[in-house]
Amino acid sequence: MMSKTTTALATLAALGALSGAAQAEIRLGVSVSATGPAAFLGDPEAKTIEMLVEQLNEAGGINGEEIALTLYDDGGDPNKARTFATRLVEDDEVVAILGGSTTGTTMSILSVAEDEGIPFISLAGAISIVDPVRANVFKTPHTDRMACEKIFTDMQAQGITKIGMISGTDGFGASMQAQCKEVAGDHGIEILADETYGPQDADMTPQLTRIRNTDGVQAVLNPGFGQGPAIVTRNVAQLGFEIPLYQSHGVASDAFIELAGAEAAEGLRLPGTALLIADKLAEDDPQYKVVTAYTEAYKAKYDQDVSTFGGYAHDAFALIVDAITRAGDSEDPQAIRDALEATSGLVGTTGTYSFSPEDHLGLDLSAFRMLEIKDGDWLPVE
């Protein structure tokens, strides 16, 4: 509730009603898709940022200055996202923007941030956000290409060279399908079958039968998120596949195991972040402290489990706080951007970030952990 009030106050302040009081604050802008079709991304992101701002302000803020958060819900609509980004920059006069839950909303916010020279940390996956590198645009989630590489590396270790792919036609599945096909050759993987399904489809048996009937397929890979991968997992079990099934990081949540059924999901592998196995991390794991602090605080406040997506927001916030602290000047977007680009070795829930002028993603493959489902729970492979 506290944070709602903060948001309201920030809005009022920006409207000029409290313009005097806004002086000693650090104005931070957020636009995420807390409602609408992308709410499963934006809702945990919004909650995470509100919680973290509250925590930080209670602890005394950054160098004595509190954060005034202005959070807008763009409902997953790129057009709205652009309007809110304009509003954050022009009207609320924020020094940095976090958000852009989807690739579409991110691309809309991105051009405003670039035009106005405001640092922007995106929470969306597509590689096109940071490639080519844009001066003011950073992002926290690993790319689909990295997920493909992680999966293919694991396949190589298992001696798998020929696979069948079945991908969703939603934005996530489509993007990952394309990326996987691009990097498959580098890992000596041959894609023998390439099937797709619509995000609302209720049965993928025909596509899977075709994959099974393709000679030489040694594993199945399913890029996609939402209900599709759960149905694929069930269908694979029903058809009695004897080859391993790989899912993507898009389904890395406990809800997926519930949806697919623990029995059907037994033994499938996917690349996920440390957040998923928070309770199984070793105490000397570099991410142990960050991950447990976040998961426990979130659970205590919202009585919900954390998700990978909320983790992206957590890391974006940690990055911007770190940058503002080092920049020394909380009023100058340019100084904050420079500090952000100089980020080195910041441990987040997704991985360890080190930005450079050539790399605005700052993660490597070690950010992913290969997980396997055993008895309805996630276990790290190795």
Next chain:
Amino acid sequence: MTGRNKWISLGVLALLIALLPLFFPSGYYYRVGALIFVNALSVVGLVILIGYAGQISLGHAGFAGIGAYACALAPEHLGLHPALAVLLGAVISGVMAALIGKPILRLKGYYLAVATLGFGILVSMVLTNERALTGGPDGMNVADLGLRSLLRDMGWRLSGGEFWYMICGVVLLVGAWLALNLFDSPSGRAMRALHGSEVAAATVGVDVPRQKLRAFVISAVYASVAGSLLALQNGYITPDVAGFMHSVEMVTMAVLGGVGSVLGATFGAAILTLLPQVLTVFAEYEQLVLGLVMVLVMIFLPQGLLPSIARRLKGRDE
């Protein structure tokens, strides 16, 4: 509506567009203004279709999608200038409207609504699934119009917001002027006649299918140009622009403001564009407020906000 009324409507609109910026506290308001004008433009098209000719469409976002993606695709693949792409989009939309309008405008009421709805959803599905061409649900970049940098070279510096506020304002004025002219033209009279009674209109010699089709094509071109302006302004476009909710939004704006009046349509567009901006603090209830406003207007002001208020002010029935 007499000739004098037409100029009053246009004058009011022009004055509002020209004078409002004097009260803008920041650049963000130019962006909202430009959005209002874009929405108003497609709603003016719907005024012709719904208000004049009495036909319904729940698929006009499909035409907005065609206009928007014409601006995104034509410069990239055909090397066409974005300004020409707007025209190309309008032509494609017009031809599409003529082709599909011929069979489906024979339908009435719900059936027509469902048929147009189907068209809109088809366009949005094509845009979503033709990934190789449109970038799929993630959308694609739109080339810059180039006019702003041209003006800058001539010594006229405009921010992006100011520039698009002007462009959209001018296009809306032209659109409103054309729509108001149509009202008293022979075609406009024929459309309004068939709105009243198709049988009566046919009896006095109105070519009913032809006039319906004409209204449908004109309104499709309006939606297409609005979609193009949106794409050029945002510099990035996703299939959401052709989505079903966008169609519903357009019709809601038209009905809310007053479906028979060009000025009312602009008013409706303004309210529904502003509402989400004003209600950000409780965004979760935005849909609820929208629905409530809609229900109240339908019950108490069935002709729409502006015409009802205007009548109240005059103090008598027309």
